[in-house]
Amino acid sequence: MTPLLDIQGLSASYGRAQVLFDISLQLHPGEVVALIGRNGAGKTTTLKAILGLVIARAERLAFKGQSIAGLPTYRIARLGLGYVAEDRRIFTDLTVEENLEVGRQAQRAGRSPWSRERLFGLFPNLAEMRGRRGSQMSGGEQQMLAIARTLMGNPDAILLDEPSEGIAPVIVQAMAEVIRAMKAEGVAVLLSEQNWAFAAAIGDRACVIERGTIRFAGPMADFLADEALRAETLGV
């Protein structure tokens, strides 16, 4: 099976400091891959490099078999690659409904489109605050809105950057449910996480990144079995 997202030999630098070294990873349709690593390991940079938000070089950077290297970010997004940023980046001046409107894109063939109403079904608390401005929402609510907003673009895959960061444990549970629901809809997820337990609960496969290189890639069960790897790369 050809991967949905195929990354080979990805490197990126900020100025003279190289932060990613020869990253390779694949995301297949409908699967959840967890990119696990400590703070500063290169998770966010990897996701941003895929979308062209940081300048990067790659031997191969392809989505649905089409090279996306060097494409403008909006073209990559329109191919069906969604992005939920680490700090959520809600438009705080805009209401919930307006935030969703910004994310709206035309539906893709062979997939039932996400509508506002369908999303409100998945995120019932957002339905109750349609007219509320982003600035008046809690962190967890903003995180839900950020995901819903990206789903409005009817993506085939989502790059989800640290969804569990800085939100209440009960919301983290809800977040796991949301990711499973997305998976059930056939949306592939590349999840960046430092909370490995959370990642393990929802990920099919794990990629461990440390200092800008991939240290491990394999089924989640293998990652869970390898305590030495966890101790070395995550300090747990």
Add this chain to the structure above:
Amino acid sequence: MDLSFVAIQALNGLASASSLFITACGLTLVFGVTRIVNFAHGSLYMVGAFTAATLVPWMLELWFGPVSFWLGIVISALIVGLLGVVIEVLLLRRIYGAPELFQLLATFGIVLVLQDLVVQIFGPQDILGPRAPGLRAPVEILGRRFPSYELVLIAAGPAVLAAVWFVLRKTRFGTLIRAATQDREMVAALGVNQALLFTGTLFLGAFLAGLGGALQIPRVAANTGMDLSIIAECFVVTVVGGMGSVPGAFLAALIIGQLQAFGILIFPKSTLVVVFLLMAVVLAIRPYGFFGRPEILGGTHAVGIASRKPMARGTLLATIGIVLLACLPLIGDPYLLKVATEILVFALFAFSLQLLIGVGGLVSFGHAAFFGLGAYGSALTVKWLGAPMEAAFPAGLLLAALGAALIGAFVVRLSGIYLAMMTLAAAQILYAIAFQWVEVTGGDNGIVGVWPSNWVAGRSAYYLLTLALTVITVLFLKKIIESPFGYALRAARDSEPRAEAIGIAVRQQRWLAFILAGAGAGIAGSLYAFSRGSVDPSLLGIPTSVDALTMLLLGGIQTIAGPLAGSAVLHILRDQIMPLTSLWRLFLGLSIIGMVLVFPRGLVGTIRQWGEDRA
């Protein structure tokens, strides 16, 4: 002052507020999305006025009636909107990431280009448009006659506000614009084509500028000076209202309209002084205007002066250079000496600006204010006190330093684009004072008979005096740039919070830099006044400020010698090319745009970039 008079003045204020808002609203919208302060916005206004003043009479020929009139106004605005699209696609699109200094200069390049093009297309004369059919008779309000066209204008402002509100709040385009105002990158990551969004915004902004200009034609004759006068007013409105805020612009325009209408009673000559006071008060309380927010600032600032190893034998080379310059009178060509004197004067002027921009990161767009204050300070002392040159020089310096202290006192609270716009507005106000206060300043004619004392009356002697003063001032400022004070300024330039965190009183240091730079420019202004024997308001004008900036840009803002070289290059270019063409401004404007496009990071920044790419 009876009630009916107050009512009429208030209505007059509302009418000018409406016109101002319609234009300023476009500027603030464009800034909100693109983060570029479009200097050419006033030029678009002017093009709107000229287009309408030409098109509407023609349409009324075809079919006389209100429909032709208003259709002509709207078509003119649409034409200007398309011009905005052309500007976006050809230029702005390429400089979204450039430092704000370059953005401002590039859009000023458009101002120059459009000035010459307007004269080429519409001719040099003012054109008064026709009055609107059906609105020719005045209406009577409380027993006084009031032009009915003004009533339409009063309604037009709120109508535009409502329309813009509808577009921003109720359409997808508006939602995207508001989202992009906040986070452009995220909007792109959600699949929105920013290029299209920006082009659309420019169309809307330019359309509003054109509409603002076109609506003026029955009131004011379209003239070639209206671009810079409206842009200064628009800057005031957008800064007071808060950059990027449409309701803020509306509120600011309303207040300024009333202040102007009633300010006439207090300062019959210069209502701008009242506006200036308002601006000072508002910004003292709210540094980002009524509805502005600190995070909505302009782009990055240009790379400035950095530490470098002193050049081997640098002192020797500089000494040889000065000696060679001092030997110039031996050639004995009076024209050469005149040009050399002017180059030195402008080198000093540009160098004093270098202290603000290169060292302090303070993009001042009104440095002519201090140059002009120096010149006027000297000239006024000569004219009114009969003082000799020796007394007039310190007077000029003092006036410039005082002006810089006053203007600096509240612009140092600002940063980035706000500072650039405020310094420009301050210089424009001084320009207006010099222009309008005829009894004291001689108005447009200026002051003549400002001649140097006998001992430096000869060209050679005056040249040597200029050289001596320039060298002394430059060495003094260079010493300051390389002192702890200079380092503190650079630290604040590179990171204001970090500089504050290590105990640098950023505002005081910047204020001091303003005073020093102002004094330096003041010396240059005094020297210039005595070299020409006269002063006039153009010394305070925007083109003079931009000359200094262009010299900096030409020479490179990263080096101490940059402004000196830039002054020489610009002067020689101008001397060589100006006699050859009547389109000097077009040429200069295109050159500035070219420089910004080829070296968007500045000369040294570009070279550094090459180095990094290769590494």
